[in-house]
Amino acid sequence: MSVSSERPVLSDVAAAARPARRAARDYSVLAKIVRESGLLRRRYAYYWVRLIGAVVAFGLVWAGVVLVGDSWWQLALAAALAVVLAQLAFLGHDSSHRQVFRSRAWNDWTGRVLANGFVGLSHAWWTAKHDAHHAAPNQEGQDPDIASRVVAFTPAAVAERRGWRAWFARRQGWFFVPLLTLEGLNLHVASVRKALGRRPVVHRAVEVPVLLTRLLLNVVVLLVLLPPAMAGAFLAVQLGLFGVLLGGAFAPNHKGMPIVPADAEVDFLRRQVLMSRNIRGNALVDFVMGGLNRQVEHHLFPSMPRPNLRRVQPLVREYCAQLDVAYTEVGFFASYRIVIGYLNDMQHRARDPFGCPLAAQLGR
Known part of the structure; x- marks a missing residue:
């Protein structure tokens, strides 16, 4: 060689x-x-360029929302925002894995800011879930990524289903990609439930207000700038494409493996x-x-x-x-x-x- x-x-x-x-x-x-x-x-230059570029793109999309105003071209901006949010989520993923900085604190806080402040996901919830996945990928009872109430990812889960759920399980592959359009909403809901739950949350005093403010502002700003129907369409496109991009990046890597x-x-x-x-x-x-x-x-x-x-x-x-x-x-x-x-x-x-x-x- x-x-x-x-x-x-x-x-x-x-x-x-x-x-x-x-x-x-x-x-x-x-x-x-x-x-x-x-x-x-570490690859500092690579990550600084990515981080600054993603944050600038986030600001430019929202500037475009203000400038375009009452126009259905807003849906193109909604799609662009979904792409930018997915890239910010990937950078948060990298930070949570200590890929970006040598300092543990810098990685943690970068991931926390990106997840809660920009993407609208609970950093504490996602990190715990993802760490469990890495510890035991595709292992029953341990990998949370194969424990779904909607899609059955294991033979045992299929065997337990009855009635319409059994019918769905036999055809669930055809519904898988359409269901990814709901993954963005699901991630936000799971994040809020974790942040407001009774179990301890790391840096709850920071995470809860930042997360809730980010999610609330996203809706309020759209309702202020756009007519209700257009604001709803904007949210639907942004959340749907965001779910497809994020879920579609993770699903092909393990589903169908042992x-x-x-x-x-x-x-x-x-x-x-x-x-x-x-x-x-x-x-x-x-x-x-x-x-x-x-x-x-x-x-x-x-x-x-x-x-x-x-x-x-x-x-x-x-x-x-x-x-x-x-x-x-x-x-x-x-x-x-x-x-x-x-x-x-x-x-x-x-x-x-x-x-x-x-x-x-x-x-x-």
Whole structure:
């Protein structure tokens, strides 16, 4: 293998020593190589440009709302605002993973300001939910992303449904993308419930007033500037597209991948690789998905700056090949065909959670 300035070279020693290592040590070997490669170093210029650009774009969209006035061109601005909010949410995601700054406090407060002040999501709620997902992706009873009251993401959830809910579960794949239009509203409602709930909230004194003010101002300003019907249409387009962009960036990465039983024990590397799917694409896919299309690398190294995920990808793919660990990557539209097919035929495709690549890897 030739030496490249873009990525470090895998040592043949790692492959030769693999039979004598326990599976739990496989990740340690990879992590050491990645640390020594320098790919975990911060990318300040990249993130400052993104942060400033997103905040400026947010201000420009609202300036456009004021200038355009009573015109149905406002719906184009609503779509633009949804795109900007999705990008701000992705930056909040990166901050929450400690990708942006070296300082934990700077990352936390950046994520808190972006989530509550700009996007209108509870940082405390989302961080707790997302951390649980990273700890046990696609594991029943532990991953909150597969615990839905509307869409059944596991065979057990399908088996429990009766009547019209069972009818819906057999066809839910066709409804999946339309349902994403409601995800924006769902995220706001869940955020408010968390912020106002009885359970402790980190920095509640800051989060609650900022979050509620942001959500209230969004509605009040539109009603002041626009006729009621147009304001309602603006909100519908903005919330609907925001939900599609955000939900659509997360869903293709895990849905349709192996479901892990609640009592299964899986080492870290296989837990993250076998339950994740990368989405192949270009710069547009990177932008629309906020870098989450390289989900395998993100799950293995959640604090790695987003632009470095592309550079570490060949290394991870080759290391997985050496370990004979299945590495999944498909095209953007192919990923949605897989998700829709899986959701429509879950009982047959996933009746046995170990009737999948996971079984081959963990048969021992």
